[in-house]
Amino acid sequence: MAEAANSNDNQYLTFTLERELFALDIGSVREVLELVNITRVPRTPDYIRGVINLRGRAVPVVDLKLKFGMGATERTVNTCIIIVEVNLDGESTVLGALADSVQEVYEMESAQIEATPRMGTPIKADFIRGMGKSGDQFIIILDINKVFTSLELAGLAQSLGEAAPENAEA
Amino acid sequence: MINQEEAHRAAYVEEARDLLADLEASLLELENSPGNVDLLHKIFRALHTVKGSGAMFGFDDIAAFTHDVESIFDRVRNGQLGVDRRLLDLSFQACDHIRALLDPGGEQEAQLAAAGRVILDGFRAVGGAAQPAAAPAAKAAPPPEETKHGVARIYRLRFKPHADMLGSGNNPLHLLEDVQALGDCRLYVHTESVAVLSECDPEACLVWWDCVLRSEADAATITDVFVFAEDDCELRLDVLDSGATANGEAIHRKLGEILVARGDISAEDLEAALSSQRRLGDILSEKGLASPDAVASALCEQQAVQELAQKTPERGEKTASIRVAADKLDALVDLVGELVIVQAQIRQAVEDRGDPALRGLAEHLERLAENLRDSTLSIRMLPIGATFAKFRRLVRDLTAELHKEIELVTQGEETELDKTVIERLGDPLVHLLRNSIDHGIESPADRQDAGKPAAGVIRLSAAHAGGEVVITVADDGAGLDAKAIRRRAEERGLIAPGIEMTPKELYNLIFLPGFSTAKAVTSISGRGVGMDVVKRAIDALRGSVEIDSVPGRGTTITVRLPLTLAIIDGLQVQVGAEYYVVPLGLVEECVEMAREGDGAQAGVLNMRGQAVPCVRLREAFAINGPHPVIEPIVIVTVDGTRVGLAVDRVVGEHQTVIKSLGPLYRDIEEFSGATIRGDGRLALILDVAALVRRAAEADGPQPAAFAD
Numbered sequence: 112m113a114e115a116a117n118s119n120d121n122q123y124l125t126f127t128l129e130r131e132l133f134a135l136d137i138g139s140v141r142e143v144l145e146l147v148n149i150t151r152v153p154r155t156p157d158y159i160r161g162v163i164n165l166r167g168r169a170v171p172v173v174d175l176k177l178k179f180g181m182g183a184t185e186r187t188v189n190t191c192i193i194i195v196e197v198n199l200d201g202e203s204t205v206l207g208a209l210a211d212s213v214q215e216v217y218e219m220e221s222a223q224i225e226a227t228p229r230m231g232t233p234i235k236a237d238f239i240r241g242m243g244k245s246g247d248q249f250i251i252i253l254d255i256n257k258v259f260t261s262l263e264l265a266g267l268a269q270s271l272g273e274a275a276p277e278n279a280e281a
Numbered sequence: 282m283i284n285q286e287e288a289h290r291a292a293y294v295e296e297a298r299d300l301l302a303d304l305e306a307s308l309l310e311l312e313n314s315p316g317n318v319d320l321l322h323k324i325f326r327a328l329h330t331v332k333g334s335g336a337m338f339g340f341d342d343i344a345a346f347t348h349d350v351e352s353i354f355d356r357v358r359n360g361q362l363g364v365d366r367r368l369l370d371l372s373f374q375a376c377d378h379i380r381a382l383l384d385p386g387g388e389q390e391a392q393l394a395a396a397g398r399v400i401l402d403g404f405r406a407v408g409g410a411a412q413p414a415a416a417p418a419a420k421a422a423p424p425p426e427e428t429k430h431g432v433a434r435i436y437r438l439r440f441k442p443h444a445d446m447l448g449s450g451n452n453p454l455h456l457l458e459d460v461q462a463l464g465d466c467r468l469y470v471h472t473e474s475v476a477v478l479s480e481c482d483p484e485a486c487l488v489w490w491d492c493v494l495r496s497e498a499d500a501a502t503i504t505d506v507f508v509f510a511e512d513d514c515e516l517r518l519d520v521l522d523s524g525a526t527a528n529g530e531a532i533h534r535k536l537g538e539i540l541v542a543r544g545d546i547s548a549e550d551l552e553a554a555l556s557s558q559r560r561l562g563d564i565l566s567e568k569g570l571a572s573p574d575a576v577a578s579a580l581c582e583q584q585a586v587q588e589l590a591q592k593t594p595e596r597g598e599k600t601a602s603i604r605v606a607a608d609k610l611d612a613l614v615d616l617v618g619e620l621v622i623v624q625a626q627i628r629q630a631v632e633d634r635g636d637p638a639l640r641g642l643a644e645h646l647e648r649l650a651e652n653l654r655d656s657t658l659s660i661r662m663l664p665i666g667a668t669f670a671k672f673r674r675l676v677r678d679l680t681a682e683l684h685k686e687i688e689l690v691t692q693g694e695e696t697e698l699d700k701t702v703i704e705r706l707g708d709p710l711v712h713l714l715r716n717s718i719d720h721g722i723e724s725p726a727d728r729q730d731a732g733k734p735a736a737g738v739i740r741l742s743a744a745h746a747g748g749e750v751v752i753t754v755a756d757d758g759a760g761l762d763a764k765a766i767r768r769r770a771e772e773r774g775l776i777a778p779g780i781e782m783t784p785k786e787l788y789n790l791i792f793l794p795g796f797s798t799a800k801a802v803t804s805i806s807g808r809g810v811g812m813d814v815v816k817r818a819i820d821a822l823r824g825s826v827e828i829d830s831v832p833g834r835g836t837t838i839t840v841r842l843p844l845t846l847a848i849i850d851g852l853q854v855q856v857g858a859e860y861y862v863v864p865l866g867l868v869e870e871c872v873e874m875a876r877e878g879d880g881a882q883a884g885v886l887n888m889r890g891q892a893v894p895c896v897r898l899r900e901a902f903a904i905n906g907p908h909p910v911i912e913p914i915v916i917v918t919v920d921g922t923r924v925g926l927a928v929d930r931v932v933g934e935h936q937t938v939i940k941s942l943g944p945l946y947r948d949i950e951e952f953s954g955a956t957i958r959g960d961g962r963l964a965l966i967l968d969v970a971a972l973v974r975r976a977a978e979a980d981g982p983q984p985a986a987f988a989d
Contacts, residue, residue, distance in 0.1 A: 148961075148962045150859060150860075150955070150962060150963040150964070150965065151859060152942070152946060152949060152952065152965060153901070153902030153903060153904065153951070154902065154903065154949065154951070155946070155949060159945065162942060162946075162955055162963050162965075163963065164957050164961055164962065164963050167618075167619055167622065167940070167957065168940060169940040169941065169942050169943065169954070169955040169963055170943070171942070171943060171945040171946065199944050199945070200944070202944055204943060204944055204945065205943075206945070
């Protein structure tokens with residue numbers, strides 16, 4: 112569903128985390144996968160769930176809900192991995208993001224997108240590029256590069272050195 | 282068309298870079314043996330090719346510049362000019378200059394041209410009254426090899442001396458010798474007119490010759506041989522194969538055709554003879570249409586032409602190697618990697634199915650995949666010599682700069698390593714060498730005070746050892762100062778004050794990050810990076826680095842590297858639900874131990890009376906769940922120490938293609954990558970050294986904890 116819209120700037124892939132509707136710029140989405148086995152890499156933060164085999168490549172998968180403090184993503188029939196391309200310290204990297212369900216490719220003119228409200232958003236305002244609307248429901252448009260840059264990956268290992276052992280998911 | 286031209290230019294640039302590398306190597310050798318004529322010829326040839334091809338592909342500035350350098354070396358070659366340091370310095374500058382000219386995105390043209398003029402002025406000063414750059418290089422004579430490899434033609438020559446030829450002082454044998462000198466020559470002598478001895482006139486020349494000649498000379502050159510004998514003989518020269526026809530078909534003519542072409546028989550005679558089905562030669566001679574001699578001669582020609590024509594393809598076969606773009610090779614290696622994975626998956630699927638026929642096929646496939654993998658990887662293997670050659674230049678430049686005398690001795694240039702490894706090895710090795718030159722080797726005065734020869738020696742060697750390549754950089758300098766290292770390490774809180782450590786352990790502290798900053802014992806490399814950078818670079822190559830030193834006698838740094846980065850043999854183990862791969866090269870044995878109690882993070886095993894520290898992966902990786910009562914333990918060797926890794930289950934050997942975990946996990950040291958299991962899931966590859974290091978750190982800051 113991603114390919115058809117590659118050329119269009121105003122298209123967004125919408126997906127849900129819990130009840131909230133989120134969206135990603137279609138340009139950064141590579142593909143959507145069904146949930147597959149994720150290999151956990153020990154001693155990494157919980158929200159980095161591990162790596163998957165994407166046609167012979169090891170691709171890290173991030174649990175957005177954990178990242179946003181919404182609790183861990185449970186496995187359901189609708190759970191998907193959205194493969195995105197993000198810019199990590201100037202390097203283009205492929206990452207997976209867990210979503211409770213993927214909805215549709217949704218078109219929004221830039222005029223329809225409102226600035227991020229200062230407060231009241233369910234996640235950190237820094238991660239949000241703007242708010243769109245589908246019917247009555249707000250769509251939170253994520254700034255994917257900010258979400259992943261804020262993983263503060265460079266300092267990952269150091270911070271873990273002191274961290275207490277975390278629970279791994281078997 | 283333009284694309285093709287671009288491709289040619291790119292090929293030239295690549296070739297010229299190689300030639301320049303050779304040139305530098307030759308110049309360095311020349312420095313050691315200034316009188317070596319072979320080397321001078323080699324240098325001259327390299328310059329000549331750079332110039333000739335440069336002019337051909339439109340690098341006129343290179344051609345013009347190289348022409349002037351070449352003329353200097355022409356004079357050196359002719360003994361008019363001696364080899365001295367100044368000349369060599371200039372030659373090295375000239376190499377750099379040509380390299381700069383090759384680089385299209387390089388400096389400003391005007392600047393380059395000025396730099397070139399400075400170098401040439403220098404040459405002119407060295408060469409005294411060397412002629413100024415006059416001859417346009419584009420007109421430069423083509424390399425002599427090219428004329429030699431011109432188009433070869435095959436000629437037929439009929440040389441029939443008149444009977445009285447000998448009377449005029451001409452010797453037909455000398456003439457034939459001259460013909461033979463022109464190329465590859467087959468002769469057939471006709472003796473049918475020689476009478477029986479009793480009637481023979483000893484002064485008459487009764488024999489005549491048919492000759493098949495393969496030569497690059499033109500027809501005029503051949504007839505010129507007979508210029509003084511023209512009136513005394515019958516001479517006929519035909520071109521059988523002009524060399525332009527590539528297919529050999531045209532020249533393998535049938536016997537009859539040859540005879541007709543030579544005018545020995547007419548076409549009608551031939552047709553008549555062909556109507557009967559016996560061997561043509563017999564028929565012709567039997568019927569008296571052609572003398573047996575004529576037939577024999579024609580047969581001889583037929584054979585000779587065939588043989589000579591066959592010589593042509595031989596030259597083509599001399600091309601023993603071809604140039605392939607590196608990215609094509611990388612793509613091939615990637616594909617083979619995928620194949621190996623799929624093959625492993627097939628093997629697993631077949632095992633599950635239990636069909637013997639399928640199993641046979643799978644085994645066959647496995648063998649083929651393995652062979653394919655090995656030969657593909659071998660394509661990427663390059664000798665390390667080229668990298669070593671670069672260092673000669675570095676050592677030469679640095680010694681001059683630091684006013685030291687250092688000889689670089691290299692060994693094992695032919696040792697082959699994966700291309701990627703060689704590329705990424707360059708920087709750390711440069712760093713190690715710079716360290717040795719900067720700090721290892723003392724100044725000539727200090728050396729003489731210490732009773733050592735004024736010139737220091739740095740030995741750079743490479744050798745295969747098992748599945749690894751061992752590279753050592755050894756100098757005969759002052760060695761490391763263990764006390765200073767200890768002081769430094771204590772200052773920086775890297776070791777507890779006063780702790781017992783062997784000198785070797787102390788030396789290896791310099792690889793710790795945070796050890797080497799300004800003023801540290803060994804880090805004044807001039808580039809602001811310490812030994813920890815070297816260590817990290819080598820670690821990234823899945824290698825290890827070790828240092829040893831004898832005070833006053835020198836320092837030896839040993840780098841161990843895997844042969845290839847793409848694929849490793851591993852031992853697959855399971856902990857909880859996850860699978861991990863331990864590099865098989867490190868594995869010594871697997872044992873099972875009954876677990877005595879809980880709690881100990883890194884216990885100590887009693888291995889046949891020897892104490893072996895043990896890391897429980899379950900604890901190290903914080904994996905919950907019950908551990909087995911009898912624990913399999915994989916014993917590995919890390920930096921010369923035996924360490925046990927306690928796991929849940931040992932799965933078995935697993936040949937794996939290494940997949941990078943990507944930048945997200947860049948700082949997770951315990952894993953060097955991931956690999957794909959038979960079922961398509963990922964298994965993480967353990968970096969055992971890092972794992973053990975971390976476990977030791979968790980236990981306490983003393984690396985010595987493992988020595989007990």
